[in-house]
Amino acid sequence: MDALERSWEVVGDFFTGLSRGVERGITSLFGSSNARYLRKLQPKVQAIGALEPKYQAMTAAELREQTDKFRRRLAAGETLDDILVEAFAVSREAGRRVLNMRHFDVQLMGGMVLHSGNIAEMVTGEGKTLVATLPAYLNALAGPVHVVTVNDYLARRDMEWMGPLYMSLGLTVGAIQSNMDNDARQKAYSCNITYGTNNEFGFDYLRDNMRPAARDDARYPNTNSKSKAP
Numbered sequence: 001m002d003a004l005e006r007s008w009e010v011v012g013d014f015f016t017g018l019s020r021g022v023e024r025g026i027t028s029l030f031g032s033s034n035a036r037y038l039r040k041l042q043p044k045v046q047a048i049g050a051l052e053p054k055y056q057a058m059t060a061a062e063l064r065e066q067t068d069k070f071r072r073r074l075a076a077g078e079t080l081d082d083i084l085v086e087a088f089a090v091s092r093e094a095g096r097r098v099l100n101m102r103h104f105d106v107q108l109m110g111g112m113v114l115h116s117g118n119i120a121e122m123v124t125g126e127g128k129t130l131v132a133t134l135p136a137y138l139n140a141l142a143g144p145v146h147v148v149t150v151n152d153y154l155a156r157r158d159m160e161w162m163g164p165l166y167m168s169l170g171l172t173v174g175a176i177q178s179n180m181d182n183d184a185r186q187k188a189y190s191c192n193i194t195y196g197t198n199n200e201f202g203f204d205y206l207r208d209n210m211r212p213a214a215r216d217d218a219r220y221p222n223t224n225s226k227s228k229a230p
Contacts, residue, residue, distance in 0.1 A: 038109060041109050041112050041113075044084065044085055044088075044108075044112060045105050045108050045109060047085045048085050048088050048089045048092065048108055049105070051085070051086065051089040052089060052092070052093070054089075055089055055090055055092075055093040056093060056096075058093075060097070060168065063090060063093060063094065063097075063168070063169070064168065064169055064170050066086070066087075066090045066169070067090075067141065067169050067170040067171065068170070070083050070086070070087055070090075070141045071141055074141060074142055080115070080138055080139065080141070080142060083138070083141070084112070084115065084138060087134075087137060087138045087141065088103075088108055088111060088112075088134050088138065090137075090169065091103070091133055091134050091137045091138070091165070091169070092108070092134075094165045094168050094169050095130065095133065095165050097168070098164045098165050098168045099130075099161075099162070099164060099165055101127075101130055103127075103130060103131070103134065104127070106126075107126075107127050107130060107131045107134070108134065110122060110128075110131040110134075111131050111132075111133075111134030111135050111138075112134075112135075114131070114132065114134075114135045115134070115135040115138060115139070129158050129161065129162060130162070132147055132158075132162075133162050133165055133166070136166075136193050137165075137166065137169065137171070137193075140166075140171055140192040140193050144189070144191075144192060144193075144194065144230075145192065145193045145194070146193075146194050146195075146196065146201060146230045147193065147194070147195045147196075148196065148197065148198050148201065149195060149196070149197060150197065150198075151197060152177050152178050152197060152200075155175045155176065155177070155195040155196050155197055155200075156175045156177060156195070158175075158195050159173055159174065159175035159195040160175075166192070166193055171191075171192040171193060172190075172191040172192045172193070173191050173192065173193045173194070173195070174187065174188035174189070174190075174191035174193075174194050174195070175188060175194065175195040175196060176188050176189075176194060176195070176196030176197070176200045176201070176204070177196075177200075178197075178199075178200060185204065189204075201230055204230075205230060
């Protein structure tokens with residue numbers, strides 16, 4: 001019986017090694033799916049880079065005007081994907097001017113990944129906070145955006161840190177904190193971009209569904225009005 005078990009182990013190890021060898025061979029020949037996906041993003045990265053001199057030559061007012069132009073294009077029927085390259089280039093230029101932080105090419109890729117609804121894995125120090133400004137700005141052109149962080153401190157820090165970038169482009173930004181009253185929450189949710197934690201967003205949504213009044217309903221006190229949580 002021991003001999004039979006050893007034989008099966010040898011056969012199993014053989015086929016395991018064989019399958020791994022085949023997998024490595026295919027990966028080396030065609031590249032991993034992740035590498036192929038990132039290669040598809042490269043033309044957009046190059047297109048964003050090609051726009052850099054155009055936006056660098058603009059005044060602060062001209063750069064700010066791009067937000068209104070993007071909104072008009074969306075209203076005329078274009079999609080967020082249609083304006084992604086230009087919007088990312090504008091956001092990059094705003095970051096360079098206002099924050100002295102120019103988005104690297106890999107950060108542009110990270111922003112595209114987030115915009116597509118996928119997960120972008122980045123280690124500490126690679127600029128996750130800055131990366132988030134790209135899809136946040138783009139999507140805020142079409143409606144409110146909520147950026148989820150892990151605690152109140154980071155929500156407020158990221159809002160204050162990245163806020164000047166958004167405001168230089170004509171957007172408003174706020175942050176939800178656990179100790180906020182309803183008035184302050186309504187003000188934060190009325191911004192184009194709102195930072196907060198998953199707990200606060202989640203419980204605000206539940207509280208809103210238990211409140212009897214719509215926002216600004218004069219028949220009820222403001223404490224009974226919805227905060228317009230996501």
